[in-house]
Amino acid sequence: MTDYEQAARTLREPMPGHAGLVDCARYATLAANGHNTQPWRFSLSARRVDIRPDLSRRTPVVDPDDHHLWASLGCAAENFLIAARAQSLHGDVRFDPADDGGLVLDLERGPAGTDDLFEAVPRRQCTRSDHDGRPVSAADLEALEDAARIDGVRIVYILDRPRIETAVEHVVAGNTAQMQDEAFVAELRQWLRFNDGQALDTRDGLYAGASGNPTLPGWLANLVFPLVFRTGSENDKYARQIRSSSGMAVFVSAQDDRAHWVKAGRAYQRFALKATALGIANAFVNQPVEVPALRAEFARWLDLEGGERPDLVVRFGYAPPLPMSLRRPVDEVVD
Template sequence: MDVVIPPSRRVLVDCVRSATAAPSLHNSQPWRFRIRARRIDVYADPARRLPVLDPDGREQLISVGAALFTLRLAIRAAGYRSDLQLFPEPGVVARVTVTHPAAASDEIAALAEAVPHRHTNRLPFAHLAVPEEDLDLLRDAARAEGATLAVATPAGREAILRLAGDADRMLRARPGYRAELGRWTGDTRHDGVPVWAAGPWDALETVPIRDFAELSDAPRRRAAFEPYPTILVLATAGDARADWVRAGQALQRVLLTATWRGLATTPIGQPVEVPAVRRLLLDPSAGLAVQMVLRLGYGSLAGHTPRRPVTEVLASP
């Protein structure tokens, strides 16, 4: 019988480090990890949930799901398969157990290589259509993680952008919104959104980019964004905690696939952060729950927002 040699702790720590590159609401990085032999437990950090924007913890679990997919991807790229359990015991979001060696496919290698290059891009995109071939790959990426990705029609795009603008105004009027935004905006942290990453304001007010620079003394630049952005809607068949984690995994696979194909992405979070607006994003007869709205296109390079060192997110065994 062949003896299976598990990956070293150093390899698993490197996989956790890769997972910390995942996207999260306001770059809050609300995850923690614990390594025990071949097992990595993934947790949601309650101190890093945004209570004003995310009172139910839905977006926090989407963020943790994105980190979970990146962890699984890193393990696969390192040459191992793994098993996944969601909510295996109280307090644990996911348990990833490394099983046996297996060579990574070209697709896995490409997705893993895209991890350090995936950045939220809040800049204007080129006035170019995204090829249908790439849209099909993004749909397949979502489907592989148990979610559905739809490309908005022109009429649907206009409706979604209008709802996003309405939701943005509702959020800005919500008590505590500006204070919470301010806590996660700054240039001296290992998390949050630096002012330089806020991006310009859309001069035509077509694309509702969240204004991370509104509390800064620096003047906000204005720029003309693409008039007809490509809008994607990510949805799941259910809306329970496991579905939120599943949505996060699908989201990260979609984002990394887009990065691999040379595409830029921007989450448009406002319409899913207001429950009354979120319910309007899909026909109720579809039987799906919208989890995220994305803007997709070709953009100039975006900067790398800060990440917490792995020592801060890795709990003791």
């Protein structure tokens, strides 16, 4: 086993039967998060956990309003609650958007509970490869929607081929705008980790292997990246990947504010864990919601109600797992 594989595995060791809150925080850090910046700090006490944003890990170009940052905190909070329940601690997320502090989880003792979502926490990943084209059954789509149900967020599925083709057009338009924005490419470049050594140095960012790409020595990556990271080829890749998936899901929140962005993250995390339990892969294609002008058009196409925001866009289907991504050790994010 390589050092990288060992590190990825150690992070994901199954939680022992009698674990503490630090182990719950470790499970929380395994959550999905934008560019794998891991923009969180945890404060742990017996009955109260605070999850605060780490604003030094913002990505202001792709995420100017911090939407993804708050959604990422929602993903982590959901994992935390699922892990805490296994330790007989039950709670919910309290969040006052007027208060810049962050999310508060109030925990109370209750019966220990584990379920398929808990088992899936260490196995969940974003699978950014081609999927194999097989359809997901109607029963599984319903199970995913049920698992993801959070007040204030709904899922809009895009399932039939003509609608998927229109969604491809929205993704390609968003991707084209981003690829032509030098600031976007520069910010993304900062978070790319081209080989095991780079990934192990920072234990954050987007590791080439976890995106289905070959790993390269740093000097070669610097030469090759500008040559292969081109608008046309990236657009073709996204179109092909979406067409290889069974369908797409858009997470839509009832209101466009931080509290709802957190909820959208929680709903997505639950969806992704249920998908993992069912053997279904998923990956984000957020371009149509990341470019503000295009987001309004995308919302119109989806026929959303006034006030609703399309938060997150994923494609889902069947594919073998890719290498898992890394996280910083939990001690580095617990105060």
